[in-house]
Amino acid sequence: MSLTNTEFPMGLRLAQAIANPLFPKLDTALRSGRHISADDLDNHSYLLEFHSELDVFYARYAAELIKAPEGFFYLRPRPSSDIATSVLSELDMLVGKVLCYLYLSPDRLANEGIFNLADLQEEILTLADEQQLLRMVHQRSGGSDLDKRRLLERLRTTLRRLKRLGMVTALGTGDRFRINESVFRFGADVRGDEDPREVQLRMIREGEAILHDDELPTSEHLLDETDDEMEEEQLGLDV
């Protein structure tokens, strides 16, 4: 039997979903890791409508189209999937957690949920341990001004990455942005009052996350990572 010949024709609803003009862009966005939150009105309502059909569609690539309890959508490829995945860095995780905290913080109501890089930096420095932050930027960081500048630069890179993932939405031309619900993924381990370790294990089992061991990343690994980032920036690809 030829592979091009299938016994089951495509369901009408799925055909409709794929024929929708939103599909190509959205499909590309999802595959590049983008989270679609309710603020993205068209795409979100489209996903709501065709969720089950598209889930079947992506299952053929061994990926799941997840609808989070907070209402946003994203693609979760299984390890066997044809769609490649990447892993966020430690700094990305920390910034993500801080963003999630900010999302819930009433102190920031007055500026209507609009933040800028300076706010974020300030929040991160109050919430997290500065020494540890600097260590993330540079292994033998002594906390010099240069290290701090480097930290700011890294924060900018991280924020750019999170923008691409649809965790924050850039506003205007400056550093200002709005936080989307999808940052809740960063808080997943402490979302409920279960034991965080249990939750982490479950997440790792489900392919949401991977285990991170401090011993593992060698300098080589870190180099790879920065190369990756450089490449991304040079190409200037913003999805």
Place this chain on the structure above:
Amino acid sequence: MTEQSRTLPELVGWVRQEGLALSLPNDRLAFLIAISALSKGDLSQELTEAALHDAFGYVSQVFGQVDETVTSRANNAINELVRQKLLSRFNADPTAGESLYRLTRLAVSIVDFFAEQREVSTIKLSLLLEQVAGELEKSYRSALAADDIQQWNQQVYPRLKFSVEEILGRIDLTQRAMDEQQNHVKAQIAELLNLNWTQAIHSCEQLLHETGQTLKELQDTLDAAGHQLQEGLLNIQEACQGRDELFHVADLTHSLQGRIDAIISWGQQCIELWARYDRHVHKFIRTAIDMDKHRAFSQRLRDSIRDFDQHNWLLRVAQEHRLLELRDETLALHGEEVTGEVPEELEYQQMQDLGNALTERIQAHLAAYRDEGKPLDLAEVLREYLQAYPQFQHFDVTRMLVDEAVRLGHAEAELAGFKQPKWKPINETGAKVQAHVIDQY
């Protein structure tokens, strides 16, 4: 010098030259407010030095400063306030050396700003607006009655300048007080939510609603009166139309119009901004509070950020390798529908092709010499040949011709080791060639 006639650099220069400065640390400000509180009870509003010392003593006590030095410190403080133009000193009785003090305009405004809760109400605003309208009406009547410029200058202009402008200034201040109140309410809402998440919702909504309501009422009052005010100003403008000597009056009415417009439009903008804030708070209440009923999540999140060194998982996200599709674009650029058909003359010709064509021509020209066995004197041949070409091509053509010529044969003289031949000119600009005559093919 009036306000308008000063440019920004002049103003800045003036402040610098005069060395104007204000500095009020916490305890000084407390002293100033204490003075104001003391003078309020006294109808005459004059303050004796003793009264100032009392005030200072009290402030000093509250701030826990040492008692011994209180007199000298009080004198210092008083002198400093006088120097900063916050207190005016009058020598009531020069012989006794006693002075009287009064708070200056600046000091009163400062105290006002910090200590007075400015009343923002529609009644006050309506009263102010009514006053403006009344003044405008009076100005208009005097304008109609005025026969000469003298009367204009006495009846109309001062009323507009001092009365109307002043009242508009007060309306403006009311609006600024409203701005402040909004910020205050915002802070209050944040505080309420911080204290008690869910129970605060009701009070927040109430605060939001009330502030929004006040803003709207103020704006309605302004809108209603604004039209009338503009009309009054227009009437006056009409009255002074075509009279060049009344230019200053017309100018003033224009600036007043501008002010009224600005007040009304700021009010409008305030309402819009507040509505946006209102929407945002509601969304926040809907989403954030719903997701985190008892703020336990926030707390845990905070803890997990603090103990980040125990964090041991990283999020996985899909990231398909990007496809770089260059082919489509390349094709698109070269497609005929993009470039169209190129006219014959513009067709691109390669340098190589040109060279080949020229070489062929030169070969044909030189072949005659070989066939007939004539000696080939390069200089002669070149001089004749180059005449057919423009000067800028001479070098290239010569190079080709020489290349071709040496391929045909060699010179007897060269092999025999004769001395160097003479340089011979080949064109009009002085290019020369030195070569033996080729005679062996």
